Amino acid sequence: MDKNQCSCVSNQKDLLCRLREIDFVIVETTLYLDVYPDCLEAKEYLAAMREKRAKLAAEYEARHGMLTMYGVCGGSSDKCAPWPWEYAAN
């Protein structure tokens, strides 16, 4: 993916873009490990990516509202990103 597109962390979309990228890496590695569970290299890589992801998700949620059911915003909060399927969200 275009690096310039994701270089800034101050903006919600840029942060979301970085989160998506790392989540993609996590999904791909998880699917691989499902069927190659003994691959040590993939295990270590996944652990490192998960750690990175946790930091990024915490940063996103602090600025733009929760990502999951443990607090997806109901609309009253000022920290409330648009719904994912909206044009303005992407």
Next chain:
Amino acid sequence: MWIYEKKLQYPVKIKNPNPALASAMISQLGGPDGELAASMRYLHQRYGMPYNEVIGILTDIGTEELAHLEMIAAIIYQLTRNISIDNIKGTMFEPYYVDHTTGLYPIAASGVPFDMKYVGVKGDPLADLAESQAAEQKARVTYDNLIRLSDDPDVTDPLRFLREREIVHFQRFGDAMRVVQDKLDGKNFYAFNPAFDKKTK
């Protein structure tokens, strides 16, 4: 259980509405090889699987398909956003509009509502994984067809991402098939159905 995450797996940003194109895209929402059928197929096949690798891959891919369902919904939502009745009249979208306005309803491009008849669960790992591999290829062909129909790069871009995922999933199901065959009698895979004949804990 499942947890919803408030983000798309891959961005969908479509500048120009096009209800006729939405009528084609909707097949990946509720059509025979669409994302809803994919998710339902894998998430229900997994209960019959006797090996962890296979249960894991069906769970994770079945979950990813729900994220794809949301991406397809976003494509249709944005293609029918801020349209007027004149954008609808005389297009393929007209009959859908009569029944569902611009609401999201899982249906095939041909107009048939979503049906679990699209999904096979046989309770045998070889049969079910072969079905899942075929399903990924059929979905890949549907994306090929949709990419040929799309004249909008904003629509084609997420379709290319989704097409690529079908290919990766096909590979992973192939790996799962190998795992199952490695654990069965190499002289006759079909002598024994581990989903039925193998006692569970």
